[in-house]
Amino acid sequence: MPENPESIGIWSRNRDVGQQCTKGPFRTRESSYSFISDVLNYGGLKMRRQIGIALLITAGLFGSPAASQDGKDEVAGLAQNIIAQQINAFLNDDAKAAYSLASPEIKSVFPNAERFFDMVKKTYAPVYRPGNYAFGRNQISKDGTVAFQEVLISAPDGKDWAVYYELKKQQDGSFAINGVRMKRETSSQGI
Template sequence: MARVLLGVGFVMALMLSSPGHAAEPVDTARSIIGQQIEAFLNDDATAAYSFASPQIKGLFPSQDLFFEMVKRGYGPVYRPGNFAFGRSKIDGSTVVQEVLISGPDGKDWTALYSLTLQPDGTYKINGVQMLQQALGPEI
């Protein structure tokens, strides 16, 4: 019986590690977003820019322009206090991921990330929409 369980465990490990069993799109999107936020926190413009889609790179053709745009227009993403992943949606080759962020000013934000599947099979960030959260009722 122990041999059978060991054999089943070995086969399952092979299945999970094989290239045909790639990560789910939502897991991939969350990983990419987390890595880009980490790059912002480390002031690593090269790494942060590497997660941008070709469309975004067309609008901001250098990593310096991209990084400055994020600093000026996306402060909560550039310097989040805390962040957590919320709801997600897959629409064809696009993943929309909600990220709940506590900004550097203490205000709460929702960032809606849009990631698109590229011809090489990777996902790239194609846009972020920032929504400031309304204050809840007093407690």
């Protein structure tokens, strides 16, 4: 409790004008500390627990978005790494390596690496032989199990494409490419 329960306003009735301010917004650090300790001592253990719980909840609320963003950044990085590995496999004509990065759903449609590789050559020529490529926007599902990644590709013929990859999280925690959609990018100024 305050030293003098009859104190009024900022100054106590019993204090000289030259003494430190003990109440209101002008109190010193020392008097602020004593005010807080007075409140804690007055409220006892119950109040200390409530303040502690409130601080933990506040820290949890403010800590979650950063942790959540870190997780999304990590998934986006994994997705970009897998896409880059597959593009490198295409550039090196390594059908097995490119096929190994496809999801089980894709592998069920194309049961071997050669059929998959032939399909990519015929249908996705800019992905098979990109001139240049750069990663664009990405989006991660709320549960972190699906990643969408835009890749901007300049094909060897000079045409620009926006390629949208879908990657799904596998049982072992890794991601695999589950689909690709291409769109001719007519407004691009090149990469």
